[in-house]
Amino acid sequence: MRVIEIRGGAGEAEALVVGERPTPEPGPGQVRIRVRAAGVNRPDILQRKGLYPPPEGASDILGLEVAGEIEAVGADVTRWRPGDRVCALLGGGGYADHAVVDARHVLPVPAGLDFIQAAALPETAFTVFTNVFEDGRLTAGETLLVHGATSGIGVMAIQAARAAGARVIATSRGADKARASRDLGADVSIDASDGRFLEAVQEAGGADVVLDMVGAAYAEQNLKALKPGGRWVVIAFQSGNLAQVDLSRLMRSRLTLTGSTLRARAADEKARLAEAVEATLWPWVADGRIKPIVDRVFPLEEAAAAHRRLESGSHTGKVVLTT
Ligand SMILES: NC(=O)c1ccc[n+]([C@@H]2O[C@H](COP(=O)([O-])OP(=O)(O)OC[C@H]3O[C@@H](n4cnc5c(N)ncnc54)[C@H](OP(=O)(O)O)[C@@H]3O)[C@@H](O)[C@H]2O)c1
Secondary structure, three states: OEEEEEOOOOOOHHHEEEEEOOOOOOOOOEEEEEEEEEEEOHHHHHHHOOOOOOOOOOOOOOOOEEEEEEEEEOOOOOOOOOOOEEEEEOOOOOOEOEEEEEHHHEEEOOOOOOHHHHHOOHHHHHHHHHHHHHHOOOOOOOEEEEOOOOOHHHHHHHHHHHHOOOEEEEEEOOHHHHHHHHHOOOOEEEEOOOOOOHHHHHHOOOEEEEEEOOOHHHHHHHHHHEEEEEEEEEOOOOOOOOOOOOHHHHHHOOOEEEEOOOOOOOHHHHHHHHHHHHHHOHHHHHOOOOOOOEEEEEEHHHHHHHHHHHHHOOOOOEEEEEO
8 A cells, every 4th residue: 555654764844755565454443444535733743753753553654543434344343334434543554545443443424524524633623622621621601712723723622612612712823813713713813923812811801721732932821811720731832841830820720730642542541532522522513513624635645745734834724635
Protein backbone atom coordinates (compact mmCIF):
# COMPACT_ATOMS: atom_id res chain seq x y z
CA MET A 1 0.00 0.00 0.00
CA ARG A 2 1.02 3.64 -0.38
CA VAL A 3 2.05 5.44 2.79
CA ILE A 4 3.64 8.80 3.53
CA GLU A 5 7.10 8.37 4.98
CA ILE A 6 9.43 10.86 6.59
CA ARG A 7 12.65 10.77 4.56
CA GLY A 8 15.60 10.73 6.95
CA GLY A 9 13.30 10.17 9.96
CA ALA A 10 12.61 13.84 10.65
CA GLY A 11 12.61 17.16 8.86
CA GLU A 12 10.70 19.93 7.10
CA ALA A 13 7.54 19.34 5.04
CA GLU A 14 9.67 18.36 2.01
CA ALA A 15 10.73 15.25 3.93
CA LEU A 16 7.24 13.78 3.45
CA VAL A 17 7.43 11.36 0.53
CA VAL A 18 5.33 8.51 -0.82
CA GLY A 19 6.59 5.05 0.14
CA GLU A 20 5.37 1.46 -0.03
CA ARG A 21 4.60 -0.82 2.90
CA PRO A 22 2.84 -4.19 3.17
CA THR A 23 -0.91 -3.82 3.76
CA PRO A 24 -1.42 -4.61 7.47
CA GLU A 25 -3.67 -7.46 8.65
CA PRO A 26 -6.05 -6.83 11.54
CA GLY A 27 -5.30 -8.83 14.67
CA PRO A 28 -7.89 -9.93 17.26
CA GLY A 29 -10.11 -7.00 18.23
CA GLN A 30 -8.88 -4.90 15.29
CA VAL A 31 -10.34 -3.81 11.96
CA ARG A 32 -8.70 -2.70 8.75
CA ILE A 33 -10.10 0.45 7.16
CA ARG A 34 -9.76 1.30 3.46
CA VAL A 35 -8.73 4.89 4.11
CA ARG A 36 -10.55 7.42 1.94
CA ALA A 37 -9.56 10.53 3.90
CA ALA A 38 -7.16 11.33 6.75
CA GLY A 39 -7.17 14.38 9.00
CA VAL A 40 -4.00 16.44 9.43
CA ASN A 41 -3.28 17.65 12.95
CA ARG A 42 -0.67 19.89 14.55
CA PRO A 43 0.82 16.91 16.42
CA ASP A 44 1.66 15.39 12.97
CA ILE A 45 3.92 18.37 12.34
CA LEU A 46 5.65 17.90 15.68
CA GLN A 47 6.14 14.20 14.89
CA ARG A 48 7.51 15.02 11.43
CA LYS A 49 10.06 17.30 13.08
CA GLY A 50 11.08 14.51 15.45
CA LEU A 51 9.60 16.29 18.49
CA TYR A 52 6.68 13.94 19.17
CA PRO A 53 7.68 10.28 18.80
CA PRO A 54 4.85 7.74 18.44
CA PRO A 55 3.99 5.97 21.70
CA GLU A 56 5.12 2.37 22.26
CA GLY A 57 3.32 0.01 19.89
CA ALA A 58 1.89 2.73 17.62
CA SER A 59 2.60 2.88 13.88
CA ASP A 60 5.52 5.13 12.93
CA ILE A 61 3.42 6.43 10.01
CA LEU A 62 1.84 9.85 10.58
CA GLY A 63 -1.91 10.27 10.94
CA LEU A 64 -4.16 10.24 14.00
CA GLU A 65 -7.57 9.96 12.31
CA VAL A 66 -9.14 8.53 9.18
CA ALA A 67 -12.46 7.85 7.51
CA GLY A 68 -13.27 5.11 5.03
CA GLU A 69 -14.85 1.66 4.72
CA ILE A 70 -14.20 -1.35 6.91
CA GLU A 71 -12.54 -3.93 4.66
CA ALA A 72 -11.46 -6.67 7.08
CA VAL A 73 -12.28 -7.54 10.68
CA GLY A 74 -10.16 -9.52 13.15
CA ALA A 75 -11.33 -12.21 15.54
CA ASP A 76 -13.74 -11.08 18.29
CA VAL A 77 -15.02 -8.04 16.38
CA THR A 78 -18.80 -8.05 16.37
CA ARG A 79 -19.85 -4.44 15.78
CA TRP A 80 -18.30 -3.83 12.33
CA ARG A 81 -18.68 -5.54 8.97
CA PRO A 82 -16.87 -5.04 5.65
CA GLY A 83 -18.41 -2.08 3.84
CA ASP A 84 -19.41 -0.13 6.97
CA ARG A 85 -18.69 3.60 6.62
CA VAL A 86 -16.58 4.61 9.60
CA CYS A 87 -14.10 7.06 11.01
CA ALA A 88 -11.53 6.30 13.68
CA LEU A 89 -9.02 7.64 16.15
CA LEU A 90 -5.55 6.17 15.56
CA GLY A 91 -2.32 6.14 17.51
CA GLY A 92 -0.67 6.58 14.09
CA GLY A 93 -0.85 5.17 10.56
CA GLY A 94 -3.50 7.40 8.99
CA TYR A 95 -1.42 8.74 6.07
CA ALA A 96 -1.84 5.49 4.13
CA ASP A 97 -4.21 3.62 1.81
CA HIS A 98 -5.16 1.21 4.61
CA ALA A 99 -5.06 1.49 8.40
CA VAL A 100 -5.48 -1.08 11.18
CA VAL A 101 -7.10 0.11 14.39
CA ASP A 102 -8.65 -1.16 17.61
CA ALA A 103 -12.30 -1.80 16.71
CA ARG A 104 -13.38 0.05 19.85
CA HIS A 105 -11.80 3.29 18.56
CA VAL A 106 -14.02 3.28 15.48
CA LEU A 107 -17.20 5.34 15.14
CA PRO A 108 -19.84 5.38 12.41
CA VAL A 109 -19.70 8.22 9.88
CA PRO A 110 -22.47 10.53 11.09
CA ALA A 111 -25.48 10.66 8.74
CA GLY A 112 -25.10 13.12 5.89
CA LEU A 113 -21.31 13.44 6.11
CA ASP A 114 -18.83 12.42 3.44
CA PHE A 115 -15.48 10.79 4.21
CA ILE A 116 -13.58 14.08 4.06
CA GLN A 117 -15.87 15.65 6.65
CA ALA A 118 -15.83 12.54 8.84
CA ALA A 119 -12.01 12.39 8.79
CA ALA A 120 -11.96 15.91 10.21
CA LEU A 121 -13.73 14.87 13.41
CA PRO A 122 -12.20 12.15 15.62
CA GLU A 123 -9.00 13.77 16.97
CA THR A 124 -10.68 17.06 17.84
CA ALA A 125 -13.90 15.43 19.08
CA PHE A 126 -12.05 13.13 21.51
CA THR A 127 -9.70 15.91 22.65
CA VAL A 128 -12.40 18.51 23.17
CA PHE A 129 -14.76 16.07 24.86
CA THR A 130 -12.29 14.85 27.45
CA ASN A 131 -10.67 18.22 28.14
CA VAL A 132 -13.64 20.57 28.02
CA PHE A 133 -16.43 18.39 29.39
CA GLU A 134 -14.64 15.78 31.51
CA ASP A 135 -11.61 17.50 33.03
CA GLY A 136 -12.97 21.03 32.44
CA ARG A 137 -16.46 20.04 33.69
CA LEU A 138 -18.08 22.70 31.47
CA THR A 139 -21.86 22.82 31.95
CA ALA A 140 -24.78 24.72 30.38
CA GLY A 141 -24.78 28.39 31.30
CA GLU A 142 -21.04 28.45 32.03
CA THR A 143 -18.45 30.24 29.89
CA LEU A 144 -15.59 28.61 27.96
CA LEU A 145 -12.56 30.66 26.96
CA VAL A 146 -10.84 29.03 23.98
CA HIS A 147 -7.60 30.22 22.41
CA GLY A 148 -6.54 29.44 18.83
CA ALA A 149 -10.26 29.54 18.14
CA THR A 150 -10.01 28.85 14.40
CA SER A 151 -7.66 25.88 14.83
CA GLY A 152 -8.96 22.37 14.27
CA ILE A 153 -9.39 22.02 18.01
CA GLY A 154 -10.81 25.53 18.36
CA VAL A 155 -13.61 25.14 15.83
CA MET A 156 -14.71 21.91 17.52
CA ALA A 157 -14.51 23.49 20.98
CA ILE A 158 -16.64 26.51 20.00
CA GLN A 159 -19.36 24.39 18.42
CA ALA A 160 -19.41 21.69 21.11
CA ALA A 161 -19.56 24.20 23.96
CA ARG A 162 -22.38 26.11 22.26
CA ALA A 163 -24.25 22.85 21.62
CA ALA A 164 -23.94 22.09 25.35
CA GLY A 165 -25.57 25.42 26.18
CA ALA A 166 -22.40 27.19 27.30
CA ARG A 167 -21.20 30.68 26.32
CA VAL A 168 -17.96 30.93 24.38
CA ILE A 169 -15.28 33.60 24.45
CA ALA A 170 -12.81 32.99 21.62
CA THR A 171 -9.36 34.43 21.02
CA SER A 172 -7.35 34.24 17.83
CA ARG A 173 -4.69 36.30 16.16
CA GLY A 174 -6.15 38.41 13.35
CA ALA A 175 -9.39 40.23 12.57
CA ASP A 176 -10.40 37.68 9.92
CA LYS A 177 -9.98 34.85 12.41
CA ALA A 178 -11.97 36.73 15.04
CA ARG A 179 -14.75 37.14 12.49
CA ALA A 180 -14.57 33.45 11.61
CA SER A 181 -14.87 32.44 15.27
CA ARG A 182 -17.95 34.65 15.62
CA ASP A 183 -19.46 33.00 12.53
CA LEU A 184 -18.83 29.63 14.18
CA GLY A 185 -20.92 30.67 17.17
CA ALA A 186 -18.55 32.35 19.64
CA ASP A 187 -20.46 34.86 21.77
CA VAL A 188 -17.39 37.07 22.16
CA SER A 189 -14.52 37.05 19.66
CA ILE A 190 -11.24 38.69 20.59
CA ASP A 191 -8.43 39.57 18.20
CA ALA A 192 -5.44 38.83 20.45
CA SER A 193 -2.81 39.72 17.81
CA ASP A 194 -1.06 41.89 20.40
CA GLY A 195 -1.06 39.04 22.92
CA ARG A 196 -3.68 40.68 25.14
CA PHE A 197 -7.14 39.33 25.91
CA LEU A 198 -7.66 39.67 29.65
CA GLU A 199 -9.49 43.00 29.68
CA ALA A 200 -11.96 41.85 27.04
CA VAL A 201 -12.60 38.56 28.87
CA GLN A 202 -13.15 40.37 32.17
CA GLU A 203 -15.54 42.81 30.45
CA ALA A 204 -17.44 39.76 29.19
CA GLY A 205 -17.74 38.43 32.75
CA GLY A 206 -14.78 36.03 32.95
CA ALA A 207 -14.50 32.32 32.19
CA ASP A 208 -15.40 29.12 34.02
CA VAL A 209 -13.11 26.99 31.84
CA VAL A 210 -10.04 27.87 29.76
CA LEU A 211 -9.04 25.47 26.98
CA ASP A 212 -5.39 26.41 26.63
CA MET A 213 -3.14 25.43 23.72
CA VAL A 214 -0.83 28.44 24.09
CA GLY A 215 0.89 27.92 27.44
CA ALA A 216 3.45 30.28 28.96
CA ALA A 217 2.65 33.52 27.12
CA TYR A 218 -1.01 33.41 28.17
CA ALA A 219 -0.57 31.89 31.64
CA GLU A 220 -0.94 34.99 33.78
CA GLN A 221 -3.95 36.25 31.83
CA ASN A 222 -5.58 32.80 31.90
CA LEU A 223 -5.32 32.70 35.67
CA LYS A 224 -6.84 36.16 36.03
CA ALA A 225 -9.56 35.44 33.46
CA LEU A 226 -11.02 32.59 35.52
CA LYS A 227 -14.02 33.06 37.78
CA PRO A 228 -14.00 31.53 41.28
CA GLY A 229 -14.07 27.74 40.94
CA GLY A 230 -12.68 28.00 37.39
CA ARG A 231 -10.79 25.25 35.57
CA TRP A 232 -7.70 25.83 33.40
CA VAL A 233 -7.09 22.89 31.07
CA VAL A 234 -3.79 22.76 29.18
CA ILE A 235 -3.62 20.73 25.95
CA ALA A 236 -0.49 22.32 24.45
CA PHE A 237 2.15 24.95 25.21
CA GLN A 238 2.97 26.43 21.84
CA SER A 239 4.54 29.55 23.37
CA GLY A 240 6.55 27.63 25.97
CA ASN A 241 6.01 25.19 28.83
CA LEU A 242 7.46 27.15 31.73
CA ALA A 243 5.17 29.70 33.35
CA GLN A 244 4.91 31.46 36.68
CA VAL A 245 1.62 30.76 38.41
CA ASP A 246 0.39 32.89 41.31
CA LEU A 247 -0.54 30.11 43.72
CA SER A 248 -2.31 32.53 46.04
CA ARG A 249 -4.84 33.27 43.27
CA LEU A 250 -5.24 29.54 42.69
CA MET A 251 -6.13 29.14 46.37
CA ARG A 252 -8.22 32.28 46.82
CA SER A 253 -10.36 31.53 43.76
CA ARG A 254 -10.42 27.73 44.26
CA LEU A 255 -9.07 27.20 40.73
CA THR A 256 -8.13 23.88 39.13
CA LEU A 257 -5.12 23.59 36.83
CA THR A 258 -4.95 20.40 34.80
CA GLY A 259 -3.91 19.05 31.41
CA SER A 260 -3.62 15.89 29.35
CA THR A 261 -2.52 14.28 26.12
CA LEU A 262 -4.81 11.99 24.18
CA ARG A 263 -2.43 9.90 22.11
CA ALA A 264 -0.57 8.23 24.96
CA ARG A 265 -3.73 7.07 26.75
CA ALA A 266 -4.35 3.35 27.15
CA ALA A 267 -6.49 1.55 24.56
CA ASP A 268 -9.23 0.85 27.14
CA GLU A 269 -9.37 4.54 28.04
CA LYS A 270 -9.70 5.54 24.37
CA ALA A 271 -12.46 2.93 24.01
CA ARG A 272 -14.31 4.51 26.93
CA LEU A 273 -13.89 7.93 25.33
CA ALA A 274 -15.15 6.65 21.97
CA GLU A 275 -18.38 5.52 23.63
CA ALA A 276 -18.77 8.86 25.38
CA VAL A 277 -18.04 10.86 22.22
CA GLU A 278 -20.56 8.79 20.24
CA ALA A 279 -23.21 9.28 22.94
CA THR A 280 -22.57 12.99 23.52
CA LEU A 281 -21.08 14.70 20.46
CA TRP A 282 -22.32 12.48 17.59
CA PRO A 283 -25.98 13.53 18.05
CA TRP A 284 -24.83 17.16 17.80
CA VAL A 285 -23.02 16.34 14.57
CA ALA A 286 -26.12 14.58 13.25
CA ASP A 287 -28.40 17.54 14.02
CA GLY A 288 -25.94 20.05 12.55
CA ARG A 289 -24.93 21.80 15.76
CA ILE A 290 -21.39 20.59 15.16
CA LYS A 291 -20.26 20.95 11.54
CA PRO A 292 -16.93 19.63 10.32
CA ILE A 293 -15.00 22.72 9.22
CA VAL A 294 -12.71 21.66 6.38
CA ASP A 295 -10.20 24.28 5.29
CA ARG A 296 -8.48 22.49 2.39
CA VAL A 297 -8.19 19.01 0.92
CA PHE A 298 -4.98 17.61 -0.61
CA PRO A 299 -4.30 14.24 -2.26
CA LEU A 300 -2.24 11.90 -0.03
CA GLU A 301 0.85 12.33 -2.20
CA GLU A 302 0.74 16.09 -1.49
CA ALA A 303 1.07 15.61 2.26
CA ALA A 304 3.97 18.10 2.24
CA ALA A 305 1.67 20.82 0.86
CA ALA A 306 -0.95 19.93 3.47
CA HIS A 307 1.62 20.36 6.24
CA ARG A 308 2.77 23.68 4.78
CA ARG A 309 -0.84 24.86 4.76
CA LEU A 310 -1.21 24.07 8.48
CA GLU A 311 2.18 25.59 9.28
CA SER A 312 1.26 28.80 7.45
CA GLY A 313 -1.31 29.38 10.20
CA SER A 314 -3.75 30.85 7.66
CA HIS A 315 -6.19 27.92 7.80
CA THR A 316 -9.56 27.85 9.51
CA GLY A 317 -10.55 24.39 10.71
CA LYS A 318 -9.08 21.19 9.35
CA VAL A 319 -6.76 20.20 6.55
CA VAL A 320 -7.59 16.76 5.13
CA LEU A 321 -5.77 14.29 2.86
CA THR A 322 -7.59 12.01 0.42
CA THR A 323 -6.45 8.72 -1.03
N1 LIG B 1 -3.29 17.38 24.47
C1 LIG B 1 -3.92 16.75 23.51
O1 LIG B 1 -4.46 15.66 23.72
C2 LIG B 1 -3.99 17.36 22.14
C3 LIG B 1 -4.68 16.71 21.10
C4 LIG B 1 -4.76 17.33 19.85
C5 LIG B 1 -4.16 18.56 19.64
N2 LIG B 1 -3.46 19.14 20.66
C6 LIG B 1 -2.81 20.44 20.48
O2 LIG B 1 -3.81 21.40 20.28
C7 LIG B 1 -3.30 22.44 19.45
C8 LIG B 1 -4.24 22.66 18.29
O3 LIG B 1 -4.16 21.57 17.41
P1 LIG B 1 -4.73 21.69 15.94
O4 LIG B 1 -4.46 20.42 15.25
O5 LIG B 1 -6.11 22.19 16.02
O6 LIG B 1 -3.73 22.80 15.36
P2 LIG B 1 -3.84 24.04 14.40
O7 LIG B 1 -5.12 24.01 13.62
O8 LIG B 1 -2.58 24.10 13.66
O9 LIG B 1 -3.91 25.30 15.38
C9 LIG B 1 -2.90 25.80 16.16
C10 LIG B 1 -3.44 27.08 16.81
O10 LIG B 1 -2.56 27.49 17.84
C11 LIG B 1 -2.55 28.89 17.91
N3 LIG B 1 -1.23 29.34 18.36
C12 LIG B 1 -0.03 28.78 18.07
N4 LIG B 1 0.96 29.45 18.69
C13 LIG B 1 0.37 30.45 19.38
C14 LIG B 1 0.86 31.49 20.22
N5 LIG B 1 2.17 31.63 20.45
N6 LIG B 1 -0.02 32.35 20.75
C15 LIG B 1 -1.34 32.21 20.51
N7 LIG B 1 -1.87 31.25 19.72
C16 LIG B 1 -1.03 30.38 19.17
C17 LIG B 1 -2.84 29.39 16.52
O11 LIG B 1 -3.63 30.50 16.74
P3 LIG B 1 -3.91 31.70 15.68
O12 LIG B 1 -4.69 31.04 14.60
O13 LIG B 1 -4.71 32.65 16.45
O14 LIG B 1 -2.59 32.19 15.22
C18 LIG B 1 -3.59 28.23 15.86
O15 LIG B 1 -4.95 28.51 15.73
C19 LIG B 1 -1.91 22.00 19.00
O16 LIG B 1 -0.96 22.64 19.80
C20 LIG B 1 -1.93 20.52 19.26
O17 LIG B 1 -0.63 20.00 19.49
C21 LIG B 1 -3.39 18.57 21.90
